[in-house]
Amino acid sequence: MARGLKRICKSSLREGWPIYLLALLTFAAGIGVGCWGVRGLDSEQVKQLVLNLDQFMYQADKLMLDRSSMVRDTVTNNLIYIGIIYLLGLTVIGMPVVLALLFARGFSLGFTISFLTKEKAGEGIMLAFTSVVPQNVLLIPAILLASVAALSFSWLLIKRFLNSRLPVLPGLIGYHMLIVIVCCICIAAGLVEAYVTPELIKATATFLK
Structure with a gap:
């Protein structure tokens, strides 16, 4: 089975x-534009964002969180996002x-990381690694995989429209399997x-005080 999966992956990379x-x-373009977008903020916007960030970090170690509610919200948001990509892939x-959704996700990630590192220097790097990186290590590859699967099926x-003899069912089954994996x-990213x-974040906030 492992060999078969490896063969399928190689074939997919070679053909797609x-x-x-x-x-x-x-x-990558979204990330780049997001990083550049930080430069477009005026001084008042930067000041307000920094103030909000400082207030959050000051209170972060004292926050009481409803974990079950957070899991429900984050997992639901992630699945809705993937569901939209899935439905778009059927057309x-x-x-x-x-592609626009993928660009927007890259923009958001690039803007957040760039702002943190630009305005907070070393502290910003720590905040980026603790607040942005952990879930995105799983989420970004999942989104990329779902996007590639959707684009491939579209x-x-x-090609089916141009060649009515081209089978669609194997691709549809593979598409659904990939979406389930995603x-x-x-x-897992929501958890x-x-x-x-x-x-x-709490540990970082305590360390930076």
Whole structure:
């Protein structure tokens, strides 16, 4: 089974590398624009954001969190996001929207990390690693995988339109299997965000006081 899965992955990379490249470039472009976007903030916006961040960090170690509610909210948000990508992948016109969502996620990540490191220097790097990185280690690969799967299946539908003999069912089954795997990863990311990230933020806030 492992050999079969490895063979499928190699075949997918060999035949669909342009889609993988497109997804990665779109996400990377989002990160780049997000980093650049921090420079577009005026002094008042920066001052307000820094003030909000300082207030949050001052109170972070005293926050009482409802873990079950956090898990429910984070997992639900993650699954809704993946669900939207999944539905878009079932249509041809959804391809540009999938790329837009991927770009937006990259922008958000790039903006957050860039702002923290630019305004807080070393402290910002610590905050980025404790508040942003833990869940995104799982979530970002999951989103990339879902986006690639959606783009690939949409492309398959286009080829099917041009060649009515091209089978769609194997691709549809593979698409659903990948989405199920992605959903499992997103659930794990939600658990990390609810149980691991807050503790890391509290520890960082205590250390930086």
